[in-house]
Amino acid sequence: MTGEPLLTVRGLEVHFPIERGVFFRHEIGRVRAVDGISFELRQGETLGLVGESGCGKSTTARAIIRLVQPTAGEVRFLGHDLATLDEETMRREVRRHLQMIFQDPYACLNPRMTVEQLVGEPLRNFGLSTFGLAGTGDLRDRVTELLQLVGLSPRHLDRYPHEFSGGQRQRIGIARALAANPQVVLCDEPVSALDVSIQAQVVNLLQDLQDQLGLTYLFIAHDLAVVRHISDRVAVMYLGRIVEVAPADEIYDLPLHPYTVALLSAIPIPDPAVQRSRHRIALQGEIPSPTKQYQGCRFADRCPVKIARCHTEDPPLVEHRPGHVAACWVTGPNGLAAGAMGGRAD
Amino acid sequence: MAATAPEPDDVPSDGPWAQAWKRLRRNRMAMAGLVVVLAMALSAVLAPWIVPFDPREMERWTGALAPGTRHLELCNEMVVERGKAPRPQDVPTAVGKAAVDGAAHVWRIEVQDEVTTLLRVTVDGGKIQQIGEGGKRHTTLEIAEDEFIRVKDGGAVVRVPVLAVGGVLPAPAPQQAGRFVVMVERVKRPPEAKRTVEIALGTDGKVTTVTSAGVPVDGEMRVRAENVRDTSLDGARIEHSHPLGTDQEGRDVLARVLFGARISLLVGIVATFVSLSIGVFYGAIAGFAGGRTDVFMMRVVDVLYALPYIFLVIILLVAFGRSLVMLFIALGLVQWLTPARVVRGQILSLKRREFVDASVTLGATPWTILIRHLIPNTMGVVVVFTTLTIPAVILEESFLSFIGLTVLFRGEPIDSWGALVDYGRNALGGDGERWWLLVFPAAAMSLTLFSLNFLGDGLRDALDPRQKGRG
Numbered sequence: 139m140t141g142e143p144l145l146t147v148r149g150l151e152v153h154f155p156i157e158r159g160v161f162f163r164h165e166i167g168r169v170r171a172v173d174g175i176s177f178e179l180r181q182g183e184t185l186g187l188v189g190e191s192g193c194g195k196s197t198t199a200r201a202i203i204r205l206v207q208p209t210a211g212e213v214r215f216l217g218h219d220l221a222t223l224d225e226e227t228m229r230r231e232v233r234r235h236l237q238m239i240f241q242d243p244y245a246c247l248n249p250r251m252t253v254e255q256l257v258g259e260p261l262r263n264f265g266l267s268t269f270g271l272a273g274t275g276d277l278r279d280r281v282t283e284l285l286q287l288v289g290l291s292p293r294h295l296d297r298y299p300h301e302f303s304g305g306q307r308q309r310i311g312i313a314r315a316l317a318a319n320p321q322v323v324l325c326d327e328p329v330s331a332l333d334v335s336i337q338a339q340v341v342n343l344l345q346d347l348q349d350q351l352g353l354t355y356l357f358i359a360h361d362l363a364v365v366r367h368i369s370d371r372v373a374v375m376y377l378g379r380i381v382e383v384a385p386a387d388e389i390y391d392l393p394l395h396p397y398t399v400a401l402l403s404a405i406p407i408p409d410p411a412v413q414r415s416r417h418r419i420a421l422q423g424e425i426p427s428p429t430k431q432y433q434g435c436r437f438a439d440r441c442p443v444k445i446a447r448c449h450t451e452d453p454p455l456v457e458h459r460p461g462h463v464a465a466c467w468v469t470g471p472n473g474l475a476a477g478a479m480g481g482r483a484d
Numbered sequence: 485m486a487a488t489a490p491e492p493d494d495v496p497s498d499g500p501w502a503q504a505w506k507r508l509r510r511n512r513m514a515m516a517g518l519v520v521v522l523a524m525a526l527s528a529v530l531a532p533w534i535v536p537f538d539p540r541e542m543e544r545w546t547g548a549l550a551p552g553t554r555h556l557e558l559c560n561e562m563v564v565e566r567g568k569a570p571r572p573q574d575v576p577t578a579v580g581k582a583a584v585d586g587a588a589h590v591w592r593i594e595v596q597d598e599v600t601t602l603l604r605v606t607v608d609g610g611k612i613q614q615i616g617e618g619g620k621r622h623t624t625l626e627i628a629e630d631e632f633i634r635v636k637d638g639g640a641v642v643r644v645p646v647l648a649v650g651g652v653l654p655a656p657a658p659q660q661a662g663r664f665v666v667m668v669e670r671v672k673r674p675p676e677a678k679r680t681v682e683i684a685l686g687t688d689g690k691v692t693t694v695t696s697a698g699v700p701v702d703g704e705m706r707v708r709a710e711n712v713r714d715t716s717l718d719g720a721r722i723e724h725s726h727p728l729g730t731d732q733e734g735r736d737v738l739a740r741v742l743f744g745a746r747i748s749l750l751v752g753i754v755a756t757f758v759s760l761s762i763g764v765f766y767g768a769i770a771g772f773a774g775g776r777t778d779v780f781m782m783r784v785v786d787v788l789y790a791l792p793y794i795f796l797v798i799i800l801l802v803a804f805g806r807s808l809v810m811l812f813i814a815l816g817l818v819q820w821l822t823p824a825r826v827v828r829g830q831i832l833s834l835k836r837r838e839f840v841d842a843s844v845t846l847g848a849t850p851w852t853i854l855i856r857h858l859i860p861n862t863m864g865v866v867v868v869f870t871t872l873t874i875p876a877v878i879l880e881e882s883f884l885s886f887i888g889l890t891v892l893f894r895g896e897p898i899d900s901w902g903a904l905v906d907y908g909r910n911a912l913g914g915d916g917e918r919w920w921l922l923v924f925p926a927a928a929m930s931l932t933l934f935s936l937n938f939l940g941d942g943l944r945d946a947l948d949p950r951q952k953g954r955g
Contacts, residue, residue, distance in 0.1 A: 205841050229847055238845045245838035250500055250860050259856075263847035298499055314846060 143178040144354050145202070145236075145322055150175050150211035150221070152194070152201045156429065167429050171197040173378035174211070176455075179322060184348065184355040186369030186386065188362055188401070190425060194378040195358045196241070199324040202356075203238050204228055215322070234264045234318035241327040243307035247299040253310060254295040257281045260317040284313040289343060305336035309343070316347065322354045329364060341368055362405050366390055371461075374398045377436045378428055380455065384462040392473050394464035397437050399474065435467070443468050504864070507946040514942020517935035524932050528745035537736040539743040539899060548911065548918050551729040551737075598677070601670040602636070605653060608663040612651050617670075624648040627670065636667040729920045732911050737920060740904055741928050747900040748929070751811065751881045752874040758816040760873065763823030764859065764866055770824070771831030772854050782828065785821050793818040797880070801889050808898070811884075811891045815877050823869050830862045864947035871940035875933040882929060901929040 152172040155165045172194040179185055187195050201208045204220060213220040218232060240246035247256055258277050260266070266280075282292045288309040299307055308328060315323055325344065329337040341364060347353060359365045365372055366386055373383040374395065382395040393399045400419045407413045423440045435441070438448040447467050455463040458471045468474065508514055527534055603625070604616035615622040625647040627633060633642055635653075647653075653666065679697040686692045694701040728737035770781035797814040804810050834840070835858060843853050882902025884890070890897040890906075897903060908922030 200841075203845055205844060229849065233845060233847045236845075238842075240838055240842055242838055246842040248839045248843075248857050248861070250863075252499075259843065259848070260846040263849075263852065300500075311842070314842070318847070 142181050144181045144215070145179040145356075146214040147178065147198075147202065148176050148212045148214070150198065150201060150213065151209040152197050152206055153209040169428050170378050170431075171428060172201060172208075173428075175375070175378070175380045176211075177373055177380060177383060179354050179356055182348075182352055182354055183370040184357050184368055186365035186372040187356060187358045187375060188360060188365050188372060189375035190360065190401075192425060192428070193375045194428075195360075195375055196326050198375070199238065199326050199356060199358055203233075203236055203324060205238075234260070234266075235321045236324070237315040237318065237320040237322070238324040238326060239308075239311055239315050239328045242331050243304050243311055244299075244331070246311055247307060249299055252296050252298060253285070253290075254278065254281050256299070256310060257284055257313045257317060260314055264318050266318060280317075281313075284317055287316065287347070288313045303336075304332050305340060308332060308336075308340055312340075312343065312347070316351070319351070320353070322356070324356045324358070326358050327360070328357075330359065330361065337364065344368065362390075362402065374401065377426065379436060379465070381437065381466070382462075382464040383455070384459075384464075388459070388462055392459075392462075394458055394462065394469045394473050395437075395466050396441050396443050396468070396474060398464075435465070443474060500864075504943075504946040508942055511942040511945060513938045514946075517938035517942065520931060520935035521939060524745055524928070524935075525749060527742055528749055531739070531742035531746060535736060535739040535742060537739040539735060539739040540896075548732045548921065549726055549730040549734075551727060551920050551924075599672045599674060600634075601672075603633070603647075603668040603670055605647070605666045605668050606663065607653055607666055610652060612647065612649050612653055613663070615647055615649060622647075622649075628672075630673060632671040632673075634669045634671055636669050728924050731907065731921050732918070737924055740899055741901075741925055744899050744901045744904050744925060745928060745932070747898050748878050748881065748902070748932075749874075751808075751815075751900065752878040755812050755815040755819065755877045755881075756870055756873040758812055759819035759877075760823050760866060760870060762816065763820035764827050764862065766820065767824035767827030767829075768831050768854060768859055768862070771828035772835060772850070772858060774832075774835075778828070782825070785824055788817075789821055794880075794883075797884065798889065801884065801891075806889060806891045808891055808893050811881065815880055818880075819873055819877060823866065823873075826865055826869070827862050830865055831858050834858050834861050868940055868944045868947060871936055871943055875936040875940075878929070879933060901925050905929065 150172055151170070151174050154169040154171060156167040156169065157163045158166050175194075175198060177185065187198065189195050197206060200206045202213050202220065204223075204225075208221040211221055216232060216235060218227070220228065220232060220236075223232065251259075254277075258281050261277060261280060278295065281295065285292060285294060290306065290309055290313070294302075294306075299310070302310065308331075312328075328344070329340050332340060344355070344357075345368060348355060355368070357365065357368055369386045371383060372386050372389045373380050374389070374397065375381070376397050382389065382393070382398050384392075384394070389398065390402065393402055400421050403417065403419045407416065419442070421440045422442075426436070426439055432452070434447070434449040434451055435444070435453050438444045441448065445468060451467070453465045453467045455465045457463045458469065508518075601617065604614075605612055606614040606616075615625050617625070627644055627646060633644060633647065647668075653668075681697075681701075682693075682695045684692045684694075726736050726738065728741065730736055731740070766781065766785075770778045773781075797818060800814040800817075801810055835853075840853055840857060843857055848856070878901070881891075881900055882905065885900050885902030886906045886909075888906070890900075890903050892898070904925035905922060908918075908925055911918050911921045
């Protein structure tokens with residue numbers, strides 16, 4: 139199922155400067171949205187990327203596809219370093235192989251374009267249609283084919299986005315992303331804006347398409363249940379860093395990082411009896427500001443199992459089990475000691 | 485393959501424009517405005533077919549005629565010949581119309597032959613210097629009550645009691661500066677020279693027979709329309725009707741208002757198109773580029789905003805000539821500023837929208853994004869601006885005409901509505917006895933400006949992004 143690394147991220151940083159001054163702008167601080175993360179996407183796999191709001195998941199995806207300029211690090215893909223590649227080469231040689239599905243199906247479609255124009259846009263931009271004009275047979279055929287691929291009907295060709303439901307719009311977004319036959323698709327919370335009933339349809343569609351077209355996904359979500367369902371491996375992000383990466387099932391069964399443990403305990407279980415009796419860990423304190431500079435572990439301020447070393451030394455990602463890495467001084471191959479997290483019954 | 489998603493009802497597709505049109509149709513004032521504007525534009529385009537008069541054609545002897553006045557067509561002539569249509573067909577009007585209605589007619593026409601004497605009139609600086617008749621010279625020449633004068637080959641006959649040295653030649657004379665000689669005919673029409681001519685017209689509109697006083701005529705016969713009585717058409721005399729009266733030069737006011745509409749609307753549309761094109765592109769580029777480029781470009785706009793624009797326009801027109809092109813440049817220079825600002829603001833907010841990011845990932849170049857995604861999304865604002873800028877430009881041009889800066893086209897002042905209103909104000913008379921010269925052009929202008937503003941307001945409501953539903 140999974141093979142060679144297709145896309146490799148090394149030490150990626152995205153910092154947004156905070157500037158003041160009307161005439162002489164000067165930097166007074168930085169938001170460290172992504173602060174040195176490394177991972178690889180292997181051929182044909184789905185890597186889930188989870189974490190709470192504001193931890194830098196979306197920024198990571200946007201930096202890979204260069205919607206924001208990375209501050210440092212490299213992104214190796216198809217023999218290029220996307221972090222430093224010029225925009226022209228990026229557009230001509232990379233973009234059609236690296237696509238993105240956006241979170242908000244309402245905002246990511248131009249309201250003034252018909253479905254045919256929307257789905258035909260990448261074909262035209264990448265020069266993949268003979269004539270390139272909406273309404274010509276060649277383009278229309280390919281658009282029809284794409285619509286059928288994502289479960290829409292050719293009747294929808296001449297409609298506008300506002301005439302569709304959220305799920306249908308997300309299907310249009312998926313058709314657009316797939317139009318150029320990409321190898322890697324970055325899914326930026328593709329189902330977060332949808333009703334629960336529609337989420338399953340869209341997730342299943344994404345899985346079907348992966349099997350059919352051999353796609354590689356980076357699947358960003360904050361819903362751990364969805365991620366578990368679709369992912370082969372899961373990476374957990376906290377405050378601009380990856381704190382744990384593991385095979386999907388293992389991370390749910392044996393989380394090594396205390397943050398992952400806390401995150402998992404926040405998943406609601408649709409069984410009142412279980413839900414009432416289980417131990418839940420409520421993290422103390424707000425999520426700290428990403429403008430702060432850290433010497434030690436970023437999670438130390440909120441961590442229930444921290445030791446003195448956590449405040450002074452930054453823990454590296456260590457492979458505790460095969461294919462399972464975590465960045466924590468306290469944890470070991472068998473996870474944290476039972477009861478160490480100080481869970482409480484609700 | 486995934487299951488087909490639930491379908492919305494199979495209603496015909498509604499684009500954003502179709503939705504706006506639906507909303508606009510519910511706005512009565514805007515629709516009334518739209519109807520008036522379209523009617524005005526249509527009659528401006530069709531002006532030559534609506535009124536039979538050239539707006540510049542002067543019939544000075546008539547003076548200013550009140551609205552509804554009908555008067556005789558005085559000087560046109562018609563040539564009839566067997567086997568041919570009467571020429572020219574459209575003159576005199578009533579006869580011409582009868583000739584082309586496809587039915588057979590017999591025109592019984594009373595023709596008055598005339599006796600003419602030639603006068604040699606020397607004019608200098610618009611004043612009569614000499615009047616020569618045969619070998620004699622006159623200082624004053626009485627024209628009898630049954631006599632007329634007419635500039636030879638110049639057209640119209642004029643009733644004047646007297647021609648005098650030092651006076652003005654009342655007939656339309658060649659427009660020449662300095663000293664020149666005009667040949668003037670003194671026309672007498674003896675009652676005994678009256679005869680009846682019968683012209684029979686076939687269904688093809690061609691003359692079958694012509695008889696004069698009962699005697700058949702062969703070949704060409706010239707009939708002066710002023711003396712024609714078409715007894716076959718209820719005995720009606722051939723008349724011109726001026727529903728809105730004429731001005732002091734004898735020009736038809738309706739014709740002038742309609743042809744004025746052509747000029748005013750043309751100026752409004754062209755200047756608006758020029759200024760909006762500049763404004764949209766300038767604003768779009770500033771907003772899209774952002775940063776220092778944006779700041780620099782917008783400061784330029786601020787500086788131009790600060791100039792007193794009407795002085796700017798006046799200075800430009802005075803310095804570079806009052807040509808139509810200069811007027812477009814002067815008005816365009818002023819009017820592009822506001823759309824540039826508004827479009828820039830729109831682009832600034834639009835370029836942060838997610839569909840722009842989506843387009844970038846789908847391989848769009850910055851230029852594609854600007855042209856295909858951003859500018860089309862500002863079109864709602866641009867349409868509203870168009871309908872509000874056209875009346876503003878019309879008003880400005882009228883103001884310039886009103887203060888005497890009438891724009892020249894091919895050396896002649898253009899008769900825009902503003903120029904007509906200015907003329908009407910001057911010709912009004914102490915008691916407002918020539919009110920129609922001011923009221924009709926002013927009414928046409930006000931009605932059009934009001935309508936355009938109502939339409940603009942209606943469009944703004946119809947295209948208001950706040951009303952756009954998300955589902």
